[in-house]
Amino acid sequence: MKKIIRWQGLAYFGVLLALLCFFTFFFVDDFIARQIEKLGSAMVGAKVELEEADLSFFPAGLELSRLQVTNPDQPMRNAVEIERIAMTISTLRLLEKKIIIEEMTAEGIRPDTPRRKSGALSKYTARPEEPSPEKSEKGFKIPDLEIPDAKEVLAREKLESLELAAEYRSKIEEATARWQERLAELPDQEKLNNYQKRLAELKGGSDLAGLIGGATELVALRKEIQADLDRLRAARDEFRTISESYREDLDELKNAPRRDLERLVAKYTPSSEGLANLSTLIFGDKTGNIVRKSLFWYEKAQPLLARAKEKRGDNKVVKPVRGDGVWVKFEEKNPVPEFLIRRIAASAEIEAGRFDGTIINVTPDQDILGAPLSYDFDGDSLEGLRSLHFDGVFNHVDPDRPRDTINLAVKGYSIQKTELSDNETLPVTIESGQADLDGEAVLQGNDISGDLLAQLTSVDFIVDSSGSSGAVTQALAEALAEINNVTAQAEIEGPIDDYSMRISSNLDQVLKNAVGRTIEKKTAAFKQNLQENIMAQVKEPLAAAEGDFADFGDISEKISARLQMGGDLLR
């Protein structure tokens, strides 16, 4: 190697650099556009398309025109379409391979726009339509108001009254027989007559010796009589106790038909308590859809909020989304995230008009930045909407304890022909009305909790009850037609993949009362009929039981008569 340096090589190198600059200048815009489309499509699961990208070098900046993000579940519609995005990028930070966007402007954001061609990707399959909780088996169903005939009910139900009467009669017959035996063992009329005869003989003696001997016998006889009287008294007391118990049982038996009536009425008539949560039926579909869609897009936005990291010693090993190898991060003197948009000024266009807002600190490395993402949007003077405001914070500064919040306030939203529920039994539409909405939601770790309050005024409900012959549905339809003001509240709570939603409103009580009146009328007629039929069946057994108890009571009279007679002997 006599000559080490090849001076013409400098020219080769210069030509190479010139070619590189040429290609960068002419093709980098297209390259960036395709990269955004590729990465965006992979993230969303449907086509992301960009009409044009324009990279400027001095100062560093990028302008994107007409960005379309397909809705993965409706490939013929865009989830969002943005007319223009312009941003300025920190050149110095680019040298450190960090994309720090100081200011970004997004204009003409339009949600849910139609597409000319399908934006479906073959790799991605749309999510199957999940049955909403309101439509599942656990969900709410309007109870049927058909009440069976009283005779049919009695044919398939056993009456407790009859069973109790039979049991009572058997018991009292057994007791009567037992006491009859007992009565035979007690001093009877014959024995008492015998005592009377002996007393007369002892009292009739005339000589002194006879009188002295008679007195001793008399004392002995009186003791004997007293002992028998004590036995009779004990038997009487025992009988009274038992008799009292049978009397109570008889009273219980007399009440049994009433209990039978109450039990069967409760079993065979609908209760207005079952209509305690009609709000879920009416508002559940709409609210459930909003919650599911919000959570779907929240999951899609996750890569912008946090990235997977693992610690090795004091350094973080960052797993890249794509590409080979791992990136080991070391401590920085002035830590800055690898990707950061400090401020986005966005203006969105919905059917009602335009609303503006800002998003601060968009980065997947909030822990490095030390500040959360926050957003704040406002719109007023919108068509059919007095004002719209929503704000919130996605706080992943401590990756182990993320906390995301959203607050929403909609005032004076004009409702026109809005379907609330397509439930087969109670399809409800709001023909017109005004709504104010206030809501807040917090997602902490994997748990979500949220609250949405809707106040509807001058509301005009339309219920299509033509498809239902049920009296309850008819009653509900009539009641809804008379309601003008509604306050509804939805509460969400639980793990993000298995949350529960509870909806309540003042409709619940109004509708419950309306249906309750219909139920009351039908129930009263059924009750009257059932009572007559029950009494027809239990009348005879009850009378027989009463007769048995009266017979049992005769034993008491017999004991009392003997006691009376015995007592007379000792006077």
Added chain:
Amino acid sequence: MLKSIARLLKVLNSETDPGQISLGFCFAMIIGLTPLMTLHNILIIFLVCILRANLSAFLLGFMVFTGIAYLLDPLFNQLGLVLLTADPLEPLWTSMYNLALFRLESFNNSIVMGSLVFSLVLFIPMYFLFNLLIAKYRDHLLSWIQKTRVMKFFMASKFYRIYKSVSGLGGTA
């Protein structure tokens, strides 16, 4: 590809300095084994242009070593990770990490670090090894190959016509 091999054979069979050919191979080893879009590869291309490294050897070597790199990537990843997470080296990496130039170099990527260290460590030994192999080839293998039947058959092939077509391009690259 055939042209590149033909050019290489031409260079090997010429009076070109073995050092130029070896240097071309060694630079090719670095650019081929390490990820292409890195800062140090601009330096390598600059050196290849300005130093009298053989361009044919460099281009063919680049293709060969790129293929080898795919096989060795798992090894580079492991090696890079071990180096980047070694406690004694942490102060060095930390200070480099805070310099924009090194950040642009992507030194903190396990494959960049592993493949760069691997190819730099092998650079000088491979330079002398290639020199030795070229000298052995010219002294012993070249005259023997030219006399074989296979070579005679080969000289009648399309590849040989390509070889002949490039033989006028000059041997010193």
